[in-house]
Amino acid sequence: MPKKLQARSPVPSDIEIAQSAELTPITQVAAELGVQDHELEPYGHHKAKVHLSIIERLAGNKDGRYVVVTGINPTPLGEGKSTTTVGLAQALGAHLNKKVVACLRQPSQGPTFGIKGGAAGGGYSQVVPMEEFNLHLTGDIHAISAANNLLAAAIDARILHETTQSDAALFRRLCPPAKDGSRRFSPVMIKRLKKLGIEKTNPADLTEEEASKFVRLDLDPAQITWNRVVDVNDRFLRGITIGQGKEEAKYQRATQFDISVASEIMAVLALSSDLRDMRERLGAMVVGTSRKGQPITADDLGMGGALTVLMKDAIMPNLMQTLEATPVLVHAGPFANIAHGNSSIIADRIALKLVGEEGYVVTEAGFGADIGGEKFFNIKCRTSGLRPHCAVIVATIRALKMHGGGPKVVAGTPLDPAYTNEALDILDPGCANLQHHIRSLRKYGVSVVVAVNRFTTDTSAEIALVIEKSKEAGAQAAVMCDHWAQGGAGAQELAEAVVRACDSSVGSDFKFLYPLDQSIKEKIETIAREMYGAAGVEYSPDAEQKIALYTSQGFGGLPICMAKTQYSLSHDAELKGVPTGFVLPIRDVRVSAGAGFVYPLIGSMSTIPGLPTRPAYYDIDIDFETGKVVGLS
DSSP: OOOOOOOOSSOOOHHHHHHHOOOOOHHHHHHHHTOOGGGEEESSSSOEEEOTHHHHHTTTSOOOEEEEEEESSOOTTOOOHHHHHHHHHHIIIIISOOOEEEEEOOOOHHHHHSSSOOOSEETTEEEESHHHHHTTTTSHHHHHHHHHHHHHHHHHHHHHHHHHSOHHHHHHHHSOOOTTSOOOOOHHHHHHHHHTTOOOOOGGGOOHHHHHHHHOOOEEEEEEOOOEEESSOOGGGSSEEEOOSTTTGGGOEEEOEEEGGGSHHHHHHHHOSSHHHHHHHHHHOEEEEETTSOEEETTTTTOHHHHHHHHTTTTSOEEEEETTOOEEEEOSOOOTTTSOOBOOHHHHHHHHHHHOTTOEEEEEEEEEIIIIIHHIIIIIHHHHOOOOSEEEEEEOHHHHHHHTTOOOOOTTSOOOHHHHSOOHHHHHHHHHHHHHHHHHHHTTTOEEEEEEEOOTTOOHHHHHHHHHHHHHTTOSEEEEEOHHHHGGGGGHHHHHHHHHHHHTOOGGGOOOSSOTTSOHHHHHHHHIIIIIOOSEEEEOHHHHHHHHHHHHTTOTTSOBOOBOOSSSSSSOTTOOSSOOSOEEEEEEEEEETTTTEEEEEETTOOSSOOOOSSOGGGGOEEOTTTOOEESOO
């Protein structure tokens, strides 16, 4: 049952609110939602895994209404998109008495200990326990890191062994004889043989030529695309050299780390439909190219099954709750700037079946509508077959003032008075950024509702201006929300607007931005033009070569997952508002064949962040009297 909040004023810190909350046992949250005991695997009293067997049991249920929450281009401080997602769910459930589930992404420890802090929401719209949500949760990101790095280790080990051994020695070690002298192929080896066009299943039947083709991946070290990962902001891992040990010195190569949530394995987790699908996707991940130009996959290395074993628990969504006891499914990861950045298809599907035809699922897409929102529609919806009834764009007056020419916003430094005093002169032109995002989302044929996340310094005139400009651009509704200070009660008007938008939704109006049969370049250029407003696209020689390679390898029909700054519609974080006339530079292109997309890197976008001068970890500690975490935000 929903819990009634006792909101205090002034609003205490996020962690103080979270730690003072009386939580409902997760078994009760699950039971009220319709999850049966055998489908639940508790991790303590307030979080649990939900078994995928629930999908089969609920297959006959009709889906609920599907709402995606995205945003405008934010300031480095964040504009409260997760807070709004939670507040909207609390309003729907605790105040409009709708059956509802919020689907959120597990935060990375990079920003938790860096600048932005956690992603549990804030104020009186939070997922709790927020410490567990923001830190290890149930270990999904650790599982991704372990699987990713095992695959990375296997790549370099295979290069070493192929370089130092004959075909016969490799074959003997890959298929060692049993005590009776017989040999056998493991199932993953049979997959490789079939890929090579060899239908034999007995090692003794292979010719020397066939055995050589089987054991020699012949990976080109210069064309390895698989990086190691760590869930930490560490700029000094953006370029490294491996192989500096005495025995490995001949195999040195330059490489880099990515942050864990940017691993393709995270995208596979987010886009898989079930365990079998995840196994196939993990095995299909391309780690590099052979010297003959052939893509080499995780299954070629014999790794697909082992990766699946490491991920078998991570594929189950995590059940938690909001401060008002609204159920939350937490699954997959953040960073829509450098990754897929959406909550998982599995979590959304389970939630839609649990809430039923009259219920609501509020799912979150990372950062702004230009990146997280675009990937939600063109990648996630295309893969899942699900169609949203409504899109919510979260905006703040602070960010819109920045886009209208306001002073630079820097994390850790006080805001300029322009942001804390009424300033319609910079807010008015800044609203163009919001209007651009509204028009962009309407291209997908969905109703758009704008949520103006209120800060205490916002004035009535400023709020009225944003609402006016939103409707002018085609938003079905625009609503001021005060869920940070009031919880679900502060988002009730937003919830009512979302209900109306869903009621009026016509699913047949939905459409993708581009067809998959366009070339890689055509799809990139469509996104650049329609979502960012670019005048054109330029490709580095490396990007040109990669596009030609991936097209020849059969990956040209995949959707596109752009890696681009979240702070601007363009590639340049300093260009605010709605830049025009810019040419989008494609620096590099990767393929995520298992996840199912091509991955262009724009401008100087890095796939592992760095730490600021004054990271959040300065404030984080343990209270030895209570054992509680302090300073987490």
